[in-house]
Amino acid sequence: MPLNLQYDVNLEPYNSLGVPALAQVLVVVSSVTELREAVQLASEKKWSLLVLGEGSNTVFKSDFVGLVIVNRILGITAFEETDEIVSLTVAAGENWHGLVESCTRKGWYGLENLALIPGTVGAAPIQNIGAYGVEVCETLTEVEYLDLETLQLCSIDNFACDFAYRDSVFKKGLAGRAVITSVNFQLTKNALSKLTYPSLVERLSENITGSSSPTPLEVFAAVCEIRAEKLPLPSTIPNVGSFFKNPIVSAELHAELKKTYPDLVSFSASQGIKLAAGWLIEKAGWKHKSIKGVRVHQSQALVVVNPEHRAGQDVLEFAEAIREDISLKFGVKLEIEPRIY
Ligand SMILES: Cc1cc2nc3c(=O)[nH]c(=O)nc-3n(C[C@H](O)[C@H](O)[C@H](O)COP(=O)(O)OP(=O)(O)OC[C@H]3O[C@@H](n4cnc5c(N)ncnc54)[C@H](O)[C@@H]3O)c2cc1C
Structure with missing residues (x-):
């Protein structure tokens, strides 16, 4: 054809x-x-x-x-299964949430914290998608891609993907060179879910009584509930999720900011201290501002929304105004998360 x-x-x-x-x-x-x-x-x-x-x-x-x-290349194949694990090859055009839901319902665990992240499986490794204390690199074993220079299919393992926070080799050494065609995962049949994220732990304790360890299906349901409450559906209010990465700052800057803002939200990270970009944006007063119809979402200031379907340039100008203001007020440089073309 x-x-x-x-x-x-x-x-x-x-x-x-x-x-x-x-x-x-x-x-x-x-x-x-x-x-x-x-x-x-x-x-x-x-x-x-x-x-x-x-x-x-x-x-x-x-x-x-x-x-x-x-x-839109589709297909999911389980190529290895034991009493403990299952290994899958998933074509890059499969919907991410559809994969998470079907695996969790089959009793294959490891992806449940990543429920309701929009997009395809092929894009997941690009920025090493993550949510609620889990990143895709924790279950991903291999990526197959079409090399745009040689037109050959190549495979690389997890280590060669060079995963980091919202980052991978596909944004660095292989940027512009690779089209991901499929992704392999190894999921487990009996592991407990990772429960380190405070709002998830809190929600599970509200939802579940009398059980000390929630099942992955319960985790999946709790993640879906929290996300549905906090994040605007793109089909209702156009958005690309978090518009900025959470910035990582030095211990010195963190201590200085904490003196002025005792309620500063932060988490320890491997390279320093991670600040909640949404908190900075809200604190700077951006929940009440709009430029050319572009604004941040009322329940989550990290999400820039475009209800009037304005041009990308208008959205980027709004984002730039936020970046300048945050730099001025807190001395912190915000980095844009989505890819710009
Ligand atoms: C409401 C909302 C919530 C979100 N929440 C999260 C979240 O919690 N965590 C998170 O990490 N992200 C989140 N995101 C961002 C987004 O869901 C992910 O980045 C997702 O992986 C993007 O998938 P996509 O198929 O839509 O990618 P696209 O937007 O189509 O592409 C993104 C980038 O990947 C490249 N790309 C896409 N497919 C391929 C391929 N097969 N091979 C090579 N390059 C490719 C594109 O060229 C582009 O550079 C959210 C987005 C929204 C709208």
């Missing part, structure tokens, strides 16, 4: 921030063969290339001149 190329496509339905931008050419691929063909075509035509999953971590600051490949 020839590729179904579409020209001058409005990207609004393809990004959860609801930004109207045009793709010069767009193609939806449902197999590795189609993906390879699309990549080859882009190379022949000298088109720039962008691979999209569900566009839930992407901001278009202008029209995209080139080819947008929308990855």
Whole structure:
């Protein structure tokens, strides 16, 4: 079948921030063969290339001149199963939450804290998605990708992915070079869930009486409840989740800030002290400000919302105003989390 190329496509339905931008050419691929063909075509035509999953971590600051490949390669295979573990290969176009829910319901555990994160499986390793004390790198064993220079399929193990907080080799050494085609996971059948995140622990103690260790299905349900209360659904209010990473600061700066703001929210991290970016934004008064219709969400100041479907440039100007203000008020540099094109 020839590729179904579409020209001058409005990207609004393809990004959860609801930004109207045009793709010069767009193609939806449902197999590795189609993906390879699309990549080859882009190379022949000298088109720039962008691979999209569900566009839930992407901001278009202008029209995209080139080819947008929308990855819808599907399939989940369990290739190893014992009494203790199950190993899976999951195609990159599978919906992330769908995977988490089906694994948890089958009694395969390890992903339950990552419920309701929007997007595809193929995008999960890019920024090492994480929530409620767990990151995808904890269960991911291998990533298969199409090398854009050689057009060969390559596999790398967890170590070579060089995972860190919201970071991986796909944003560094392999940036612009790899299209992820599938991801392998090893899940367990009898492990207890990781319960380190205070609001999750609190919710579980409210939901469950008489049981000291909640089941992963109970953890999954609690995570879904908390997220549904705190985070706006992109289909209702366009957003890309957290717009800024939680900044990591030195112990000295933390101590100084704590003197002025005794209620400062912080967590210890490997490279220093992690501050809650949402707390800084709320403290600086941004819950009550809006520029050109762009604002932060009332229940979670870390989430920038775009209810009027404004251009990406307007959203980025709003984000820049926040960054400048936070730098001025707290001496902290916020870094934007979503990918900008
Ligand atoms: C309401 C909301 C809540 C969120 N909560 C969280 C959260 O708790 N934790 C968290 O970590 N993130 C969160 N996010 C961000 C987002 O869900 C994740 O980053 C997700 O992995 C993005 O998936 P996607 O398929 O939509 O990626 P896209 O936005 O389509 O792509 C993101 C980046 O990955 C690249 N990419 C996509 N697919 C591939 C592929 N197959 N191969 C190579 N590159 C690829 C794209 O080019 C782009 O650079 C949230 C977003 C929203 C809207």
